[in-house]
Amino acid sequence: MASPSLVSQTFSQSAGVTDLTFTPTLSAHTTGDMLELDVGLDGNPTVSFATGGQNGWTLNWQLQNTQGSTTPTHAKLTKRATSASETPPDLEATVGEAWGASCRVYRGAGGTLNYYTPTPVDGTDSGSSANGQGSAVSPGVGSQDFTFTSCIVQDGVQGATAGPSGYGNFQTNANATAARVEVSTSEKAATASSDTPGAWTSAAEQWIVGGGAVWEDAGGATNYTLTCDVGAYTLTGVAAALRRGYSMAAATGAYSLTGQAATISRGYRVACDVGAYTLAGHDATLTYVPGTANYTLTCETGAYALTGFDAITSLGRRLVAEVGAYSLTGIAATTSRGYSVAADAGAYSLTGNDATLTATASVAYSLVCEAGGYSLNGRNASLLFSGVVAPRRHAGTRKNYIIKGQKYALTDWELRLVIQQMLDEVKRPEVQVVTAKEVKQVSRRVWKRLKESLSSLEALTLEKVETVVESNVIEYDDEDDEELLMLL
Amino acid sequence: MATYNKIAGSREALVESINAGSDQWGIALSNTAPSATAFTAGTSDLATGGGYTQGGANVATTTSAESAGVYKLVLVDPATWTASGADIGPFRYVLLVDKTVNLMIGYWDYGSSITLLAANSDTFTVDLDGTNGVISLA
Numbered sequence: 121m122a123s124p125s126l127v128s129q130t131f132s133q134s135a136g137v138t139d140l141t142f143t144p145t146l147s148a149h150t151t152g153d154m155l156e157l158d159v160g161l162d163g164n165p166t167v168s169f170a171t172g173g174q175n176g177w178t179l180n181w182q183l184q185n186t187q188g189s190t191t192p193t194h195a196k197l198t199k200r201a202t203s204a205s206e207t208p209p210d211l212e213a214t215v216g217e218a219w220g221a222s223c224r225v226y227r228g229a230g231g232t233l234n235y236y237t238p239t240p241v242d243g244t245d246s247g248s249s250a251n252g253q254g255s256a257v258s259p260g261v262g263s264q265d266f267t268f269t270s271c272i273v274q275d276g277v278q279g280a281t282a283g284p285s286g287y288g289n290f291q292t293n294a295n296a297t298a299a300r301v302e303v304s305t306s307e308k309a310a311t312a313s314s315d316t317p318g319a320w321t322s323a324a325e326q327w328i329v330g331g332g333a334v335w336e337d338a339g340g341a342t343n344y345t346l347t348c349d350v351g352a353y354t355l356t357g358v359a360a361a362l363r364r365g366y367s368m369a370a371a372t373g374a375y376s377l378t379g380q381a382a383t384i385s386r387g388y389r390v391a392c393d394v395g396a397y398t399l400a401g402h403d404a405t406l407t408y409v410p411g412t413a414n415y416t417l418t419c420e421t422g423a424y425a426l427t428g429f430d431a432i433t434s435l436g437r438r439l440v441a442e443v444g445a446y447s448l449t450g451i452a453a454t455t456s457r458g459y460s461v462a463a464d465a466g467a468y469s470l471t472g473n474d475a476t477l478t479a480t481a482s483v484a485y486s487l488v489c490e491a492g493g494y495s496l497n498g499r500n501a502s503l504l505f506s507g508v509v510a511p512r513r514h515a516g517t518r519k520n521y522i523i524k525g526q527k528y529a530l531t532d533w534e535l536r537l538v539i540q541q542m543l544d545e546v547k548r549p550e551v552q553v554v555t556a557k558e559v560k561q562v563s564r565r566v567w568k569r570l571k572e573s574l575s576s577l578e579a580l581t582l583e584k585v586e587t588v589v590e591s592n593v594i595e596y597d598d599e600d601d602e603e604l605l606m607l608l
Numbered sequence: 609m610a611t612y613n614k615i616a617g618s619r620e621a622l623v624e625s626i627n628a629g630s631d632q633w634g635i636a637l638s639n640t641a642p643s644a645t646a647f648t649a650g651t652s653d654l655a656t657g658g659g660y661t662q663g664g665a666n667v668a669t670t671t672s673a674e675s676a677g678v679y680k681l682v683l684v685d686p687a688t689w690t691a692s693g694a695d696i697g698p699f700r701y702v703l704l705v706d707k708t709v710n711l712m713i714g715y716w717d718y719g720s721s722i723t724l725l726a727a728n729s730d731t732f733t734v735d736l737d738g739t740n741g742v743i744s745l746a
Contacts, residue, residue: 178639178698178721200698200723232728236720260719337728344724344732346702348716350680350740351612353619 123265123309124154124226124233124334131222131293133300137162138216141170146208147223149201154226154233154334157197157209160273160301164190165213173210176202181239185275185328188248192301193217194273194328198235201225218300220293224307226267228336236260237332246328251319253284254329258314264335268308268315273301275326280304282321543571610702610716612742617645618713621706628681628743629672631708635686635734636664637699639721645711652712653703658694658726664705665689670738674745682741688733689724697723702734704742714743 132145144157157177159167164184169177182195197209213219226233236259240246245254252272259266270287272280283290283306292304304322308315317331530538548567552559562570622628636653637660646652649663656662665686672681689696698721704714716734724730736742 176698178700180700180720198721232725232730234720234722238719342725342728342730344718344722344730345735346716346718346733347609347735348702348737348742349609349612350737351614351704351714351743353614353622353743353745355745 122229122336123267123311124228124336126224126267126289126307127153127227128225129222129291129305131220131291131303133220133293133303134218137218137299139213139219140216141210141212142219143173143208143210144221144223146206147225149206149225150204150227151201152228152230152233153201154228154235155199155201155206156224156226156235156269156332156334157199157221158224158271158273158303158305158330159195159197159211159219159221160303160328161193161195161213161219162191162217162275162299162301163193163215165193165215165217167193167195167211167213170210170212173212175207175209177209179209180237181330183240183242183246183328183330185246185248185326186242187246187326189275189326191275191326192273192328194240194246194271194330196237196271196330196332198237198332200233200235220273220301220303222271222291222293222303222305224269224305226334232337232342233334234259234261234337234342235332235334237330240328240330245330246326248324248326250279250324251322252280252327252329253319254317254331256314256316257331257333259333259335261313261335263311263313265311266309266315267334268310268317269305269332269334270307270317270320270329271303271305271331272320272322272327272329273303274322275301277302277325279325279327280320280322282306284308284320285318286310287317610718613641613715613717615642615645615712615714618711621645621709621711621713622743622745625709625711626706626713627708628706629669631706632666633669633681633683633742634664634666634705634707635683635736636703636705637689637696637732638701638703638715639697639699641701641717642703642712642715645713647703647705647710647712653705654696654699658696658724659690659692660696663707664703666707667736671741677746679745680741681743682738683736685736685738686734688731690729690731691724691726692729694726695723696726696730696732697721699723 128147128149130145130147134142144159146155146157149155161167164186166184167179167182169179177197177199180196180198182193184193185191193213195211199206208223236257238255238257240255246252252274254270254272257268268287270284274280279302280292281290283304287306287308290304290306293302302325304320306320308317315331315333317329320327320329548562548564551562551567636647636649638653642652650656653662653664654660667686668684670682670684673679700718700721702716702718703712704716705712722732724732
């Protein structure tokens with residue numbers, strides 16, 4: 121197929137220098153035509169479609185020149201016309217600037233027109249020198265009948281005067297105002313697989329060159345193939361600083377424990393129980409020998425000693441508890457683990473509580489047992505006997521027998537025992553009854569009753585014995601007894 | 609061969625949102641280079657028409673494995689699109705889409721916009737790398 125032809129071209133530009141939104145003017149076209157739109161802006165704004173303003177156009181690329189100065193911006197848009205009245209794109213810039221645009225219309229022989237444009241690179245396809253030059257154009261579809269296009273956008277006044285070598289149909293918007301941007305175009309028909317355009321003839325000014333290629337399909341289906349490269353991702357870890365293996369050896373802690381002196385006293389008491397004493401006499405052997413006068417019984421003093429034991433009490437003991445010193449020693453604990461421990465110094469305090477100790481008065485108790493004194497009083501004894509010899513009255517002089525010893529007051533019960541024992545030792549033949557007429561031996565009946573009566577007396581006293589004897593003799597004896605001799 | 613372009617946010621998506629081995633992958637066509645990972649059928653890609661279904665074509669996973677310290681995701685080539693009844697396009701970019709979570713992670717640039725003419729039954733074939741896969745992780 122023959123290289124597509126440039127059938128029309130229209131330049132448009134901003135009226136002012138602060139356009140945020142603008143719409144380039146399209147050139148006359150018909151269905152199937154390839155429309156190529158080059159837009160240049162002063163400064164370095166970014167261009168995009170306004171909302172709802174794409175209208176089927178493709179924004180192939182845009183470049184902001186930063187070489188020498190941050191100006192201009194060059195954008196290339198294309199669209200295959202599907203009608204004779206295509207709607208231009210509505211564009212907007214990030215900064216209101218002056219703009220200029222070139223719309224070129226390419227037409228083929230009825231076949232499908234294709235377009236290819238490489239994305240320019242800042243510093244390669246842009247600069248600030250004279251005679252700007254763009255990169256090679258390689259559509260990648262093999263050798264075709266191409267129409268290679270080139271467009272240079274420059275800041276300021278007209279700077280370009282001719283297209284790259286071999287490129288013809290040089291066109292420019294001939295901007296004569298420094299505050300605006302200049303757009304110049306040129307084309308070249310060639311049968312090749314690619315093209316490397318030469319330099320533009322242009323004055324030194326900030327510039328951006330963008331190239332393109334238009335070709336017509338040979339007819340029939342066009343089979344496009346895109347061979348996709350693999351996307352390579354890398355994942356890099358970050359070294360982590362690890363701490364481990366710390367161990368802390370805990371040294372032995374020394375503690376001092378000081379107590380408070382405690383005074384302790386206690387009251388001791390001794391309870392003295394009542395002491396029990398028993399008085400036992402020794403048997404006295406009494407021997408009566410008939411015919412012997414002046415019988416005398418000499419009773420020696422019995423001596424009793426009662427000695428108590430002193431009760432030793434000790435009160436008022438004091439236990440002085442001296443200040444105690446305590447030492448508490450711990451055992452070093454070795455810890456080793458991947459943890460760090462900050463052990464602060466421990467504070468310990470031991471406070472004792474005051475001990476209130478009460479001391480009671482100490483009294484020393486002692487029991488001094490004096491020797492007991494006993495008094496034994498005898499009664500006059502009349503000793504009578506009957507027989508060949510005329511009865512004699514032996515008036516026994518009352519004797520007072522004093523058993524010297526420790527003083528002791530016999531209880532009634534003890535006295536009763538003594539009397540009972542004495543009575544038990546007296547034999548009936550030894551007992552006589554004195555009457556007004558005679559003295560005779562006490563009768564058996566009387567003696568029996570007497571014994572029985574005396575044994576029933578709980579409180580046995582001498583007075584009672586005498587009363588009992590008299591009553592029994594009077595009551596039971598056949599004779600008039602007036603006296604009874606009792607030998608005690 | 610078209611260079612793979614990583615979309616901003618795709619690395620995070622691969623780590624946090626995507627199960628590459630089990631998710632449903634797709635290849636879609638668009639005339640706009642994606643700048644974010646969110647994918648909406650019919651908006652992020654071409655609308656349905658002329659033999660193209662919005663959302664793109666589902667592709668099977670050949671392998672999703674690591675070997676010799678390199679992980680590769682190898683997908684089957686999508687079916688060739690043939691314009692019929694209406695033109696398909698224009699489009700310029702081929703999108704790699706995780707259809708399970710509706711996230712784009714990368715794209716390939718044809719270099720220029722093309723339109724598949726229904727009148728000519730134009731076709732478009734995407735040839736993925738059957739050995740190195742669509743993405744690798746080392």
